[in-house]
Amino acid sequence: MSSNKLEEYLVEKGLFLTAIFSIIIILIIIAFIFREGFPIFQEYGVLNFIFGMNWAPSDEQYGVFTMIVGSLCITGLSLLMAVPLSILCAIFMAEIAPKTFRKILKPTIETLAGIPSVVYGFFGLIVLVPLVRVQFGGTGFSMLTASIILTIMILPTIISVSEDALRSVPHEYKEASLALGATQWQTIKNVIFPAAIPGVITAIILGMGRAVGETLAVIMVAGNVTQIPNSILDPVRALTSNIALEMGYATGVHYNALFGTAIVLFIMIMVLLVIANYFHYKKKVVIGGGYL
Amino acid sequence: MDTKIIIGIIVAVIVIAGAVMVLGGSGSQKSTIEIVGSTSVQPVAEKLAEEYTKTHPNVKINVQGGGSSVGITSAQQGTADIGTSSKELKDNESTGLTQYIIGNDGIVIAVNSKNKVNDLTTDQIKDIFSGKITNWKEVGGADAEINVVTREDGSGTRKAFEEVVMGKETKIKSDAVVQSSTEAVKTTVAGDENAIGYISLANLDNTVKALKVDGVAPSEATVADGSYKIQRPFIFLVKGNASGAVKEFIDWVLSAEGQEIVKSEGVVPVK
Numbered sequence: 001m002s003s004n005k006l007e008e009y010l011v012e013k014g015l016f017l018t019a020i021f022s023i024i025i026i027l028i029i030i031a032f033i034f035r036e037g038f039p040i041f042q043e044y045g046v047l048n049f050i051f052g053m054n055w056a057p058s059d060e061q062y063g064v065f066t067m068i069v070g071s072l073c074i075t076g077l078s079l080l081m082a083v084p085l086s087i088l089c090a091i092f093m094a095e096i097a098p099k100t101f102r103k104i105l106k107p108t109i110e111t112l113a114g115i116p117s118v119v120y121g122f123f124g125l126i127v128l129v130p131l132v133r134v135q136f137g138g139t140g141f142s143m144l145t146a147s148i149i150l151t152i153m154i155l156p157t158i159i160s161v162s163e164d165a166l167r168s169v170p171h172e173y174k175e176a177s178l179a180l181g182a183t184q185w186q187t188i189k190n191v192i193f194p195a196a197i198p199g200v201i202t203a204i205i206l207g208m209g210r211a212v213g214e215t216l217a218v219i220m221v222a223g224n225v226t227q228i229p230n231s232i233l234d235p236v237r238a239l240t241s242n243i244a245l246e247m248g249y250a251t252g253v254h255y256n257a258l259f260g261t262a263i264v265l266f267i268m269i270m271v272l273l274v275i276a277n278y279f280h281y282k283k284k285v286v287i288g289g290g291y292l
Numbered sequence: 293m294d295t296k297i298i299i300g301i302i303v304a305v306i307v308i309a310g311a312v313m314v315l316g317g318s319g320s321q322k323s324t325i326e327i328v329g330s331t332s333v334q335p336v337a338e339k340l341a342e343e344y345t346k347t348h349p350n351v352k353i354n355v356q357g358g359g360s361s362v363g364i365t366s367a368q369q370g371t372a373d374i375g376t377s378s379k380e381l382k383d384n385e386s387t388g389l390t391q392y393i394i395g396n397d398g399i400v401i402a403v404n405s406k407n408k409v410n411d412l413t414t415d416q417i418k419d420i421f422s423g424k425i426t427n428w429k430e431v432g433g434a435d436a437e438i439n440v441v442t443r444e445d446g447s448g449t450r451k452a453f454e455e456v457v458m459g460k461e462t463k464i465k466s467d468a469v470v471q472s473s474t475e476a477v478k479t480t481v482a483g484d485e486n487a488i489g490y491i492s493l494a495n496l497d498n499t500v501k502a503l504k505v506d507g508v509a510p511s512e513a514t515v516a517d518g519s520y521k522i523q524r525p526f527i528f529l530v531k532g533n534a535s536g537a538v539k540e541f542i543d544w545v546l547s548a549e550g551q552e553i554v555k556s557e558g559v560v561p562v563k
Contacts, residue, residue: 057445125476130483139439140484141469224444224470235469245472248331249359249446 033266037259044253049260055226055237057246062257064264066226070236071268073143073229074218075211078150082211083204085151086158090200093159094166095188106160113156121220124149129221138233141223146236149217154207161206165199166192198280205276212269215240239265323537324352329363329376332397332448332492333526336557337376340545343553351537360448364389367529373538375529378448379455392528394545395559398493398515399453399522402478402500404485409433411504414521417457420488423465428486440468441480441489449474452524453490490522494558515560526559 040049044062052063089109093102128148133140169192177187193200215238223235224245237245243258243265250258327337334357341353358366360377364385367375381391401417403409409432412420419425420438429435442464443450450464458464471477477489482499493510496502502510505522514520534542544550551561 125479126483129480133484139469139487141480219472220476224472225467227467235467237470245444245470246446248357249361249444251361251365254446 030266033259033262037256037261037263040253040256040260044257044260049257050264053228055242057250057254057257060253062253062260064239064242064261066228067237067239067242067261068264068268069228070143070222070226071212071238071240071265073232073236074146074150074222074238075208077143077147077232078154078211079204079208081147082151082154082158082207086155086203086207087162087200089155090159090162090166090203091188091193094163095184095192109156109159112152113160117153117214117217118220120149120153121217124217124221132233136233139223139235141221141235142233143222143229143236144232146218146222146238147232149221150211150214153214153217154210157210158203158207161203162196162200165196165203168199169195201276201280205273205280208272208276209269212265212272213240215244219244239268322350322352324354325374325538325541326354326356326372327374327376327528328356328358328366328372329374329529330360330378330448330526331357332378333363333376333394335494336395336526336554336559339557340550340553344541344544344550348540351541353541359446360451361446364529367531370531373530374542377527377529378524379452380525381527381529389529389531390533392530392534392542392546393525393562394528395526395551395554395561396515396523397526397559398510398520399449399456399490399524400493400496400510401488401503401505401522402481402491402496403488403503404481404483405499405501406485407433407501409503410501411507413506414457417505418459418462421458421464421468422462423467434486436486439484439487440465441471441477441487442468443474443477443490444470444472448524449490449492453522456522456524492558493523493560496558512555512560523560 040062044052049062049064050068051065052061053065054061054063055066093105097105124145128145129140131140132138132142132145132148136142136144173191173195174187177191178184182190218238219241222238222241224237224241225235226237226242227234229236239261242261246254247258325341327341334355337355341355345351345353356372360379363372363375363377364381365375366372367389368387375389378397381389401412407428409428412431416425416431420431421440421442423440425431426438427435428438443453454464469480471480471489474491474495477491478495478497478500481487481489491500493512493515496510504510505520508514508520510520510522515523528542528545530538530542533539545554546562555561
């Protein structure tokens with residue numbers, strides 16, 4: 001008996017350990033980033049760092065505001081393109097597409113998610129950049145180009161998660177709606193989609209996370225100029241790109257400044273997540289008993 | 293049964309660990325050379341290390357990047373046996389260090405092969421990169437805006453370019469597109485008729501056109517005799533005087549055999 005109890009105890013604690021492992025890792029990473037990045041705030045000033053317009057490490061200027069704007073603009077623009085596209089695609093796959101068509105579509109979209117980001121970046125550099133240059137002018141390295149690449153990259157995430165959400169709406173809802181004489185479009189618009197909204201928002205959060213964090217593909221097509229963009233055809237630098245571009249060379253204050261960039265990025269993602277979660281829960285309440 | 297298996301595993305682990313320690317112990321007689329620094333020197337250093345360890349199996353060479361400034365500090369602090377730099381050292385940087393120039397690299401001003409411009413003066417290049425000249429027709433080309441492509445802050449190629457072409461006062465214009473590697477600069481210039489960028493001579497191929505600077509075309513010969521001005525040295529830095537395995541390695545790099553490998557990597561040998 002006692003050996004059984006011991007086994008029980010060990011298994012329980014073992015599972016607990018594995019469960020908190022990810023939390024521990026996150027805490028360690030946060031502690032490390034803050035320890036390495038904190039000196040820049042002391043030395044350069046928090047406000048100077050966050051709202052500084054100039055980034056020129058060789059002249060000891062470390063302002064990341066242009067990059068905060070860059071990251072937000074790229075992410076916003078790509079969500080603007082990706083969300084409608086992917087939600088419509090998800091609705092099609094979940095409600096309308098015939099079974100055989102869906103069987104082709106789903107693996108295709110999943111393949112899209114499996115392509116490494118460097119391949120997307122290279123595709124962007126070789127195909128999209130010249131295309132944008134010829135069609136819209138400018139150098140081709142632009143916010144728009146980066147957003148298009150990001151759109152393609154986050155499509156599969158948003159599509160598959162929202163499709164799951166749409167599919168897990170209880171059948172009774174759909175049947176009741178159709179039985180009341182609603183058309184299929186009315187059912188989708190007024191019953192299924194509203195019921196799936198919390199899941200769809202989760203999908204958008206995941207997509208947004210990927211867009212904010214994407215580094216390599218963005219470096220290759222965004223032009224990496226530290227400026228506030230005047231139009232969507234201007235080159236911009238994202239926070240992630242800044243870290244990846246210069247980490248190889250950075251020493252001393254410059255090194256701290258790059259970790260400072262990581263702190264800003266971290267806080268930015270936290271804020272975006274909190275906002276997104278707020279909507280997630282708010283929507284749940286609005287629909288009342290109707291959510292999943 | 294279970295306990296037997298566990299004991300078996302433990303015994304096996306101990307045996308393996310012991311074997312690794314014994315073998316590792318005999319292996320530790322190998323001397324290790326740490327080379328740290330410039331990412332531009334890195335490919336050459338790696339090739340040199342690879343060839344050297346073939347004939348000298350008792351030496352192990354680790355090559356790491358980090359940038360020229362990292363190379364200089366690691367050599368000064370002694371954390372690396374050899375620090376590498378792809379730019380000339382300032383006086384305050386070179387204190388206590390012995391410098392061995394292993395080769396010279398030209399920096400090529402690259403434009404699209406469709407570009408009509410073949411020749412620029414150093415001043416014109418400076419004006420283009422600082423934003424004073426913005427149209428190709430001002431330097432004899434087509435009526436089109438010049439798209440300047442540069443490298444990221446900290447890049448050795450950028451530093452050398454700034455030192456030789458831009459001088460101390462002038463800066464590369466802030467809205468120039470930044471690309472993160474020589475390859476990316478090359479691809480950009482190859483795809484854009486109006487782009488101009490700078491790359492290492494070692495990476496030059498026929499996807500882009502190399503401009504003559506002050507009438508001199510970049511080549512191994514013109515870099516070697518100094519007539520092509522935009523060039524930089526590849527330097528090995530050693531704290532104090534090189535001795536033992538490090539000295540043997542550097543002697544070999546500077547020998548005919550080593551210089552041949554330097555040359556095969558596209559860098560202009562010093563001898």
